Amino acid sequence: MSADEAVGRLASGMTIGIGGWGSRRKPMALVRALLRSELTDLTVVAYGGPDVGLLAAAGRIRRLIAPFATLDSIPLEPHFRAARQRGTLELTELDEAMFMWGLTAAGQRLPFMPVRAGLGSDVLRVNPQLRTVTSPYEDGEELVAVPALRLDAALVHLHRADAQGNGQYLGPDPYFDDLFCEAADAAYLSCEQIVDGAELTSAGGPQSLLVKRPFVTGVVAAPNGAHFTSCDPDYGRDEAFQRAYASAAADPEEWAAFVKRFLSGDERDYQAAVAAFHEREKSTEEKGAKGVGA
Amino acid sequence: MSAASAAPGSPSTPTSSVTPPAPIAPATRAEYAVLACAEVWRGAGEVLASPMGTVPSIGARLARLTFSPELLLTNGEALLIGDTPAVGARSEATEGWLPYRQHLALVATGRRHVMMGASQIDRFGNQNISCIGDWSRPARQLLGVRGAPANTVNNPTSYWIPRHSPRTFVERVDMVCGVGYDRAAAAGPSATRFHRLPDVVSDLGVFDFATPDRTMRLRSLHPGVTVEQVRQATGFELVVPARVPFTREPTAAELRLIREVIDPRGLRDREVRT
Numbered sequence: 001m002s003a004d005e006a007v008g009r010l011a012s013g014m015t016i017g018i019g020g021w022g023s024r025r026k027p028m029a030l031v032r033a034l035l036r037s038e039l040t041d042l043t044v045v046a047y048g049g050p051d052v053g054l055l056a057a058a059g060r061i062r063r064l065i066a067p068f069a070t071l072d073s074i075p076l077e078p079h080f081r082a083a084r085q086r087g088t089l090e091l092t093e094l095d096e097a098m099f100m101w102g103l104t105a106a107g108q109r110l111p112f113m114p115v116r117a118g119l120g121s122d123v124l125r126v127n128p129q130l131r132t133v134t135s136p137y138e139d140g141e142e143l144v145a146v147p148a149l150r151l152d153a154a155l156v157h158l159h160r161a162d163a164q165g166n167g168q169y170l171g172p173d174p175y176f177d178d179l180f181c182e183a184a185d186a187a188y189l190s191c192e193q194i195v196d197g198a199e200l201t202s203a204g205g206p207q208s209l210l211v212k213r214p215f216v217t218g219v220v221a222a223p224n225g226a227h228f229t230s231c232d233p234d235y236g237r238d239e240a241f242q243r244a245y246a247s248a249a250a251d252p253e254e255w256a257a258f259v260k261r262f263l264s265g266d267e268r269d270y271q272a273a274v275a276a277f278h279e280r281e282k283s284t285e286e287k288g289a290k291g292v293g294a
Numbered sequence: 295m296s297a298a299s300a301a302p303g304s305p306s307t308p309t310s311s312v313t314p315p316a317p318i319a320p321a322t323r324a325e326y327a328v329l330a331c332a333e334v335w336r337g338a339g340e341v342l343a344s345p346m347g348t349v350p351s352i353g354a355r356l357a358r359l360t361f362s363p364e365l366l367l368t369n370g371e372a373l374l375i376g377d378t379p380a381v382g383a384r385s386e387a388t389e390g391w392l393p394y395r396q397h398l399a400l401v402a403t404g405r406r407h408v409m410m411g412a413s414q415i416d417r418f419g420n421q422n423i424s425c426i427g428d429w430s431r432p433a434r435q436l437l438g439v440r441g442a443p444a445n446t447v448n449n450p451t452s453y454w455i456p457r458h459s460p461r462t463f464v465e466r467v468d469m470v471c472g473v474g475y476d477r478a479a480a481a482g483p484s485a486t487r488f489h490r491l492p493d494v495v496s497d498l499g500v501f502d503f504a505t506p507d508r509t510m511r512l513r514s515l516h517p518g519v520t521v522e523q524v525r526q527a528t529g530f531e532l533v534v535p536a537r538v539p540f541t542r543e544p545t546a547a548e549l550r551l552i553r554e555v556i557d558p559r560g561l562r563d564r565e566v567r568t
Contacts (some may be wrong), residue, residue: 066438084425141487176394
């Protein structure tokens with residue numbers, strides 16, 4: 001299916017989980033499709049990166065459930081920061097491990113998971129809905145009961161998949177994309193390339209087959225679909241573009257120009273605008289080099 | 295299992311007896327800070343050293359190349375590195391796989407000693423990296439709590455603060471991310487069971503919580519720093535013993551490792567001004 005078809009299955013007000021981590025292997029083509037839609041009032045569940053930033057800047061997020069929002073090589077996600085400082089983003093701030101066990105509980109159809117993480121911290125103060133649970137065994141330990149992070153839908157991006165929804169990662173880290181899919185009522189998996197089953201098993205060992213088809217509703221072919229986040233080994237993070245994104249985000253007029261230039265058309269327009277951006281960077285660099293030589 | 299005898303980079307290079315060694319420039323403030331960070335991992339055992347920041351990263355490598363060869367280190371991503379390259383250089387050997395899901399789970403095993411940064415830290419060791427001001431609408435949104443709550447109640451957690459100031463060493467933190475001694479005690483035995491904050495290292499000295507009420511104490515001054523200077527840069531009343539030692543001198547071998555092997559580009563001087 002196309003990215004727009006996948007997003008067409010979603011509805012305003014839904015709880016949407018987004019895979020990847022920070023500015024790494026984010027399903028950006030699906031996020032861009034979401035930005036082209038009318039969907040709003042979303043609860044977004046993510047180890048946040050520019051996915052969160054873009055959706056927050058467009059006013060689509062009602063509540064964010066996350067332990068952070070970062071661009072990795074740029075520590076603070078600028079749109080997330082601005083939205084928080086304006087007071088326009090409701091936040092459920094969880095610890096990274098609490099988040100993982102919340103997703104795990106959702107996939108395992110459990111109401112919660114007991115964790116030590118959170119005890120003594122202000123995560124419990126700013127989330128008064130969180131409860132503790134006492135061990136029924138001799139130790140009697142009182143632990144945090146992280147509620148299941150059940151999702152209406154999950155969006156993830158992997159390197160390869162077959163048309164049935166078996167998804168493969170070829171990078172160093174699976175992140176939590178399988179957990180997102182298992183925690184969701186419907187999962188949409190975009191990938192660099194749709195291949196047949198034989199190609200999947202020749203590209204990597206069986207342990208690279210991360211996502212299983214019962215947990216995937218739709219597969220979307222999205223080459224360069226994680227751009228500008230990293231998708232190693234297919235491509236690294238586009239640092240020059242990320243810098244341009246972050247600097248535009250700091251100023252409303254510049255941001256409007258950025259949106260017009262990169263986000264006003266469809267995915268093909270976006271990829272063409274990115275190519276043009278790099279052509280321009282390259283010619284500026286060459287001119288600069290000539291200047292030094294003269 | 296530890297393979298200490300085959301430890302990477304064991305300093306076994308024989309010194310030449312022909313040419314006398316060139317005189318070694320005295321240690322800089324940044325190098326005392328590196329040494330103090332390295333000391334955090336002395337005797338830590340076969341655990342993952344998780345340094346955050348440049349100076350702790352140099353310190354963890356120094357510890358592994360000298361007195362703590364059994365430490366594990368990552369490449370900052372999903373791999374455990376088998377060699378000990380310079381900071382910022384590429385590792386050429388892998389000894390294990392540690393994707394985020396395993397890293398988060400490793401924290402709960404306790405086999406890790408993390409050195410985190412802090413935007414704010416108070417006298418009981420509560421740490422804030424989330425936001426400045428009222429959490430519901432912060433004056434400055436920072437990183438978010440990240441893994442600080444889990445770290446502090448599961449594995450030993452030390453802190454590195456490159457610029458010691460009253461804005462960082464505060465009376466009360468705005469958001470408790472990393473749990474301090476008072477908050478852990480108030481939360482009960484499940485919070486205190488594995489809670490331990492061994493050291494706080496700054497550009498001025500080394501601090502710990504070895505006091506009866508678990509408040510922060512000045513343990514050593516980096517040479518060139520005075521007690522008065524530390525007091526003025528600290529926004530709460532610090533416990534200062536009658537006699538405060540200086541942070542120990544690095545050996546010639548340690549200085550050589552820092553300058554020539556681990557940080558030949560001098561990245562430490564960007565984090566700590568001499």
